[in-house]
Amino acid sequence: MSTSDSQYELEVRNLSKVFGSRRDRTLEVHALKEINLRVKAGEFLTILGPSGGGKSTILNIIAQIETPTTGTIYFRGREVLRAGDVQMNPGVNCEIGYVTQEDNLLPWRTVIENIMFPIKVQNKPYDEYLERAHELMGMVNLTGFGNHYPYELSGGMRKRAVLIRTLLYDPPVILMDEPFGPLDAQTRTQLQEDLLRIWQAKRKTILFVTHDVAEAIVLADRTVVLTSQPGTVRAEYEIAIPRPRDVHDVYALPGFPEYYEKIRKELR
Amino acid sequence: MKRKTYLGQAISFVLLIVLWEFASRLFGTYWFSSPWLTLSRLGRMIWTWEALFHLRYTLLEAALGFLIGGAAGVLLPFPLRRYPTWTSILDPFLVGGYGMPKLAIAPLFILWFGIGILSKVAIVVSIVFFLVFFTTFAGIRSVNPELLKVARVMGAKERHLSRDIVWPSAAPYIFTAFKIALPYSVAAAIIGELISSNKGLGYFIEHAAADFDTTGVFVGLIIITAVIMGINDVVNRLQRRALSWRREEFEELRNL
Numbered sequence: 001m002s003t004s005d006s007q008y009e010l011e012v013r014n015l016s017k018v019f020g021s022r023r024d025r026t027l028e029v030h031a032l033k034e035i036n037l038r039v040k041a042g043e044f045l046t047i048l049g050p051s052g053g054g055k056s057t058i059l060n061i062i063a064q065i066e067t068p069t070t071g072t073i074y075f076r077g078r079e080v081l082r083a084g085d086v087q088m089n090p091g092v093n094c095e096i097g098y099v100t101q102e103d104n105l106l107p108w109r110t111v112i113e114n115i116m117f118p119i120k121v122q123n124k125p126y127d128e129y130l131e132r133a134h135e136l137m138g139m140v141n142l143t144g145f146g147n148h149y150p151y152e153l154s155g156g157m158r159k160r161a162v163l164i165r166t167l168l169y170d171p172p173v174i175l176m177d178e179p180f181g182p183l184d185a186q187t188r189t190q191l192q193e194d195l196l197r198i199w200q201a202k203r204k205t206i207l208f209v210t211h212d213v214a215e216a217i218v219l220a221d222r223t224v225v226l227t228s229q230p231g232t233v234r235a236e237y238e239i240a241i242p243r244p245r246d247v248h249d250v251y252a253l254p255g256f257p258e259y260y261e262k263i264r265k266e267l268r
Numbered sequence: 269m270k271r272k273t274y275l276g277q278a279i280s281f282v283l284l285i286v287l288w289e290f291a292s293r294l295f296g297t298y299w300f301s302s303p304w305l306t307l308s309r310l311g312r313m314i315w316t317w318e319a320l321f322h323l324r325y326t327l328l329e330a331a332l333g334f335l336i337g338g339a340a341g342v343l344l345p346f347p348l349r350r351y352p353t354w355t356s357i358l359d360p361f362l363v364g365g366y367g368m369p370k371l372a373i374a375p376l377f378i379l380w381f382g383i384g385i386l387s388k389v390a391i392v393v394s395i396v397f398f399l400v401f402f403t404t405f406a407g408i409r410s411v412n413p414e415l416l417k418v419a420r421v422m423g424a425k426e427r428h429l430s431r432d433i434v435w436p437s438a439a440p441y442i443f444t445a446f447k448i449a450l451p452y453s454v455a456a457a458i459i460g461e462l463i464s465s466n467k468g469l470g471y472f473i474e475h476a477a478a479d480f481d482t483t484g485v486f487v488g489l490i491i492i493t494a495v496i497m498g499i500n501d502v503v504n505r506l507q508r509r510a511l512s513w514r515r516e517e518f519e520e521l522r523n524l
Contacts, residue, residue, distance in 0.1 A: 063421050064421075065417045065420065065421065090417065090420035090421045091420065091421035091422060091423060093423075094422070094423045096421070097421070097422070098418065098421045100414065100418060102414055104412075104414055104415055104418045106415065106432065106433065106436070108436040108439075109432075117419070117422065117424075117432070118422035118423055118424075120428075121419070121422065121423050121424040121425065121428045121432075122422075122423040165422075166422075169422065169423075
């Protein structure tokens with residue numbers, strides 16, 4: 001086992017992923033090629049790239065629900081995954097949370113039962129966390145919906161529930177895969193605001209994947225632009241827009257239009 | 269809406285009785301009995317406890333067979349989910365067992381277990397098990413793999429996955445399996461009795477037919493049909509209660 005420079009919360013080294021066909025090598029798809037990422041503790045990193053560019057695959061591999069073809073992943077300087085590992089450890093002992101594109105709430109559980117699900121399976125003190133769950137629900141206007149079933153909620157509310165489900169058990173790193181993708185613009189902005197507020201309060205390390213340039217800029221401390229097929233890191237931008245940022249009026253943010261122009265060009 | 273349905277059902281029922289009466293007058297009660305003859309015989313059979321005597325045996329056989337076959341059919345797919353190799357090994361045997369006509373092995377069961385209750389229970393088990401097994405297995409395969417992945421990331425162990433995700437996903441399938449298997453279990457018990465028995469509704473029908481007692485046959489059929497409809501109604505109510513988290517079911521409840 002090797003170690004890495006432990007000043008980084010999460011480090012991805014030389015990550016590649018080939019979706020293969022055993023019979024015909026010409027059908028192989030190089031989804032990711034030699035990706036290197038270094039994320040500091042408490043950093044909000046956005047990963048921007050065209051659809052189908054292997055962005056989700058990066059997160060799936062970091063969350064250990066998909067295997068890498070090459071590469072190593074370090075968490076706080078400790079190697080947690082190396083290509084060729086047979087035994088995967090999804091979520092790395094609950095250190096890495098994952099908010100996927102789909103809601104993935106259990107339809108047969110109420111909202112509060114869903115939010116408490118990780119607490120239950122991790123054997124954490126239920127009552128203590130229940131109190132915090134209600135606090136978090138208050139922060140995102142879900143108060144009073146605890147006993148509803150997911151299908152009774154709007155898409156935006158379900159997203160908030162999913163967000164809280166991960167925040168509640170408090171993994172230091174949270175991966176987010178276009179979590180606000182299917183929502184209408186207004187709900188989306190509202191959720192971005194909620195997310196930034198919570199992140200500023202709790203200072204999680206967040207890797208947030210999106211194909212929306214404005215979203216990538218407005219949320220991020222730093223944004224990484226990927227190319228597609230194979231996915232490689234094309235450019236990296238420190239986003240020096242001061243916080244707190246007003247997500248409702250992004251064009252008024254100092255420097256936003258310049259970032260937007262530059263990054264949009266990278267995507268071509 | 270609901271009232272219209274009931275009214276239509278009542279009219280259809282009356283029409284059916286009229287048609288029956290008509291047929292019995294046209295061809296004679298020897299072939300078709302008649303609604304009135306059948307009803308009065310049914311009344312007498314209930315009054316003398318003869319109906320209950322036979323029904324008791326049939327239901328006991330069906331219930332025992334249903335419980336044993338149903339429990340095995342529901343429980344077996346769960347460990348198999350985690351061992352795909354076992355599943356592939358067992359697959360042809362299970363498909364074969366499902367396909368084998370149970371009516372054809374019934375004589376064998378009677379040879380092994382005698383003409384008493386046991387042989388009928390065995391027939392019911394052999395039918396219910398395969399029905400429930402395959403439907404439950406389909407339910408387990410229908411589990412959204414994304415839910416399992418996300419739950420693993422959140423720290424869920426295999427037992428949580430089974431209990432909190434796989435089981436509830438399969439529940440609608442299991443209910444459907446029970447719904448199909450329940451009337452089958454009564455029917456299977458009766459078929460066993462028809463082949464060889466000295467009590468039960470199947471025996472009663474067989475006996476009546478041998479005596480050219482058409483009324484007796486009709487009474488037997490009516491009792492069986494009523495029992496199966498009653499069972500279906502109970503299962504439907506249970507299902508609606510247990511699966512209230514499903515949107516369709518929820519809306520159905522609202523419209524009532």
